[in-house]
Amino acid sequence: MCTGKCSRCIAVTLYPLVLASIICNIMLFFPGWDVKYVKDGHITEEVKYMGGLVGGGLVVLMPALYIHLTGEQGCCGNRCGMFLSIAFAALGVAGAVYSFIVAVLGLGNGPLCNDSGRCTTPFKNSNLTYLADSKSWGECTEPESVVQFNTGLFGALIATSCLQALLCATQMINGLFGCLCGTCNNKEKRPLDHLHSHHA
Template sequence: MCTASCSRCIAISLYLLAFISIVCNIILFFPGWSVQYAMNGEIMKEVKLMGGLIGGGLMVLCPALFIHLTGKHGCCGNRCGMCVSILFALLGVAGALYSFVVALWGLLLCKAKHEYSHYLSVMTDTDWCTKMKHFNTALFSILLVTSVLEFLLCVTQMINGLFGCICGTCKNTGILSWHIYSANSPTFPFPLLSSK
């Protein structure tokens, strides 16, 4: 796979992960599918930091858009575009790390029994608090996983961008490539360098 095709695959994956992060963070503002606690300002601080919306969402979505462009024909499909994609991927890494830290901290608070009141200070019903704990734990866990995947994909794009910057994006015609011939070929098992 050439670096341009790899960029497109990474960008499409980042689109999906960023969408999941944004949706999860929005849902966290409505525990138990109720708007009451958001209106009363009783949402935990880790939700208000919007790690999934800002970090895993917007800060990953912007690099994904540019990375997608680097994989297409045109002004961005060149060495310069691949070099710039490294910087955008670095922004995605920062966003993924921010989302990871916020999600991890929120997950730890959700799992601490003595922190139930930290989430909904007005609630005294233990069963209800437990239900909200599971609600948040599931969403923070999803954010944690998506942030790790986003981090790995952005790091991969940084490496891919480095190769694209050095070797090009494989978009030019007449590019040389290696072809391994079958055992019936007289040149087997030696590769032949030929143009496409």
């Protein structure tokens, strides 16, 4: 596949992942679909690190936009643009890794919830064993179904961040090939096409 076209495919795939990451992080601020917990500051600590919003969201969006430009004809669709895309893709990997680490911590420590009348994280030292023991989820009486809520969204963030890191790493390799061999955009073929039409 042409390196320019590959860049476009990677960027187009990154956009929905960025959107999903941002949406998951925003939803995590409203456990039980209620705003009162965020108002009172009773939110799981890892949610406040905004791994999905900042890391998997804004930090990955910047490389996605630039990588898209390298796949187009113009100022970035050349060897120099491809070289710069390697640095941008590395930034994307860093953002995705940050999102992944925060999500793993959020999943590992479990949610902040009301346990016997006090706000605590009852599953913090369970080493993820609480995920297999659905009976223990009843310890969190409030917010409603917060364990399932956090598990689903942090799990989604882990999946999206892994895909983002994979795509950005692929672009680093693609950018290296593009830097060495060119982007093979139509612009590079035009002079030859013009000569053929002239002779015809």
